[in-house]
Amino acid sequence: MDFVVMAFGLLIGSFLNVCIYRIPRDESVVFPGSRCPDCGARLKPADLVPVISFLLLKGRCRYCSRPISWRYPLVETLTACLMWLFYRHYGITIMAAYYAFIGCLLVVVAFIDLSHQEIPNGLVLALMVVGLVAKLAGIGAGVVDGLYGLLVGGAPLVLIAVISVLALRREGMGGGDIKLMAAVGWCLGWRLTAITLILSVYIGGLVALMLLCFKIKGRKDYIPYGPFIALSAIISMLWGERILYWYIGSFWG
Ligand SMILES: [Zn+2]
Numbered sequence: 354m355d356f357v358v359m360a361f362g363l364l365i366g367s368f369l370n371v372c373i374y375r376i377p378r379d380e381s382v383v384f385p386g387s388r389c390p391d392c393g394a395r396l397k398p399a400d401l402v403p404v405i406s407f408l409l410l411k412g413r414c415r416y417c418s419r420p421i422s423w424r425y426p427l428v429e430t431l432t433a434c435l436m437w438l439f440y441r442h443y444g445i446t447i448m449a450a451y452y453a454f455i456g457c458l459l460v461v462v463a464f465i466d467l468s469h470q471e472i473p474n475g476l477v478l479a480l481m482v483v484g485l486v487a488k489l490a491g492i493g494a495g496v497v498d499g500l501y502g503l504l505v506g507g508a509p510l511v512l513i514a515v516i517s518v519l520a521l522r523r524e525g526m527g528g529g530d531i532k533l534m535a536a537v538g539w540c541l542g543w544r545l546t547a548i549t550l551i552l553s554v555y556i557g558g559l560v561a562l563m564l565l566c567f568k569i570k571g572r573k574d575y576i577p578y579g580p581f582i583a584l585s586a587i588i589s590m591l592w593g594e595r596i597l598y599w600y601i602g603s604f605w606g
Contacts, residue, residue, distance in 0.1 A: 355440075358436050359433045359436065362432050362435065362436030363403035366432030366460075368382075369428055369432055369464075370424070371387065372461045373465055376465060377468075377471065389417060391417050391419040392414060394417065403426075404430060407426040428464060435457075435587065439452050439591070452590045455540055455541075455586070456587050458479055458480055459582075459583035463584065465579075466529070466580055467577060470575060472533050477532045477536045494540070494541055494545075499540070502539055502546040503538045504538070506539075507535030510530060510531040514528075530579060533579055533582050533583075534550070537549055541589060541590065544593070545593040547597075548585075548597055549588075549589045552588055553581040553585035556584060556585060
């Protein structure tokens with residue numbers, strides 16, 4: 354079963370790649386079929402086998418031999434691992450499907466934010482709708498919990514945004530980040546959202562510090578926050594409850 358889930362994850366990842374490339378360009382994610390972004394050649398089914406095609410072609414387009422982005426095999430492998438993790442945690446359940454679906458949306462958000470410095474509103478809206486459908490079906494966090502989550506996720510970032518504009522006179526937090534965090538809150542409920550928020554601050558801070566130390570980024574450079582929200586939300590969906598007990602426990606010794 355593990356193998357089936359991983360293979361399924363690779364295929365989903367391949368579709369997420371299409372979304373990551375096309376959504377910021379306002380293109381349909383369904384039609385037409387995949388083309389090489391450099392030479393425009395229609396890709397054959399043999400070129401579209403996740404990861405394996407990339408390895409066989411040694412990372413180059415079969416037609417124009419220009420390099421294919423490392424993002425393609427990375428997103429495919431990542432998605433396969435995610436699907437497997439959700440399967441191991443929740444089995445073949447509706448809960449696993451719900452969280453895996455949110456995970457997929459977050460992967461798309463993270464990679465679009467990395468390459469375009471924007472979080473498309475359509476994806477935030479998709480998260481809100483998925484959360485609403487789940488609530489109507491009685492899956493995951495309830496409506497009240499979701500509304501608290503929306504506040505727990507959105508309000509601190511709004512506060513940070515206001516403070517950084519007033520005190521530092523610069524934009525510290527984008528509107529897209531605030532909307533994304535609020536939508537995550539709506540889907541996950543307030544407890545997992547609190548964990549997501551705390552994790553994203555720690556992980557984001559640590560990575561920013563490393564990028565500055567190794568001089569990969571300068572102090573004035575923009576570091577997108579969306580990928581950290583996405584990663585933290587995924588960690589929360591998988592291990593959130595455990596982290597919560599550990600975190601609370603560490604205060605009372
Ligand atoms: Zn090409």
